[in-house]
Amino acid sequence: MAAPRKYPDELRERATRMVLDLLEDDPGSQRGVFRRVGDQLGVNPETLRGWVRQTQIDAGTRPGTTTDDAQKIIELEKEVRELRRANAMADSSGERKELCELL
Structure with a gap:
């Protein structure tokens, strides 16, 4: 049985959407975007990076x-x-x- 999730699905979706929107505006500031959004929402930036990566894979924009x-x-x-x-x-x-x- 899988462990319970620490963050609700709505927070995950909102956080990934915020990061992807900010990356569209300024693709060169990846590291700062994850830290900034993570601090705003109380999510570890590396956790957020993983969510965004998986969202991109599921969307077909990234291999995996x-x-x-x-x-x-x-x-x-x-x-x-x-x-x-x-x-x-x-x-x-x-x-x-x-x-x-x-x-």
């Missing part, structure tokens, strides 16, 4: 794994673990070997 794709990967990895566990249990009980012999 989107939030939806990351969730799918997590679900598939969980399924693989469950299947491997089931196979290991079948191997240890001899069920799987018996099935192979029948074929």
Whole structure:
């Protein structure tokens, strides 16, 4: 189960929108923008930088794994673990070997 989020979704959206708007106006002042907006909203600038990066990835303006794709990967990895566990249990009980012999 995932840990509870420290910041509400509305704050995340507002903060990323503020940063992206300021970066459009002056793209050369990235470091100052994250610090300034972070101080205004009480968010660590590095946390804010991560939110903005993920927003850009989700929007397709930056390369990387989107939030939806990351969730799918997590679900598939969980399924693989469950299947491997089931196979290991079948191997240890001899069920799987018996099935192979029948074929």
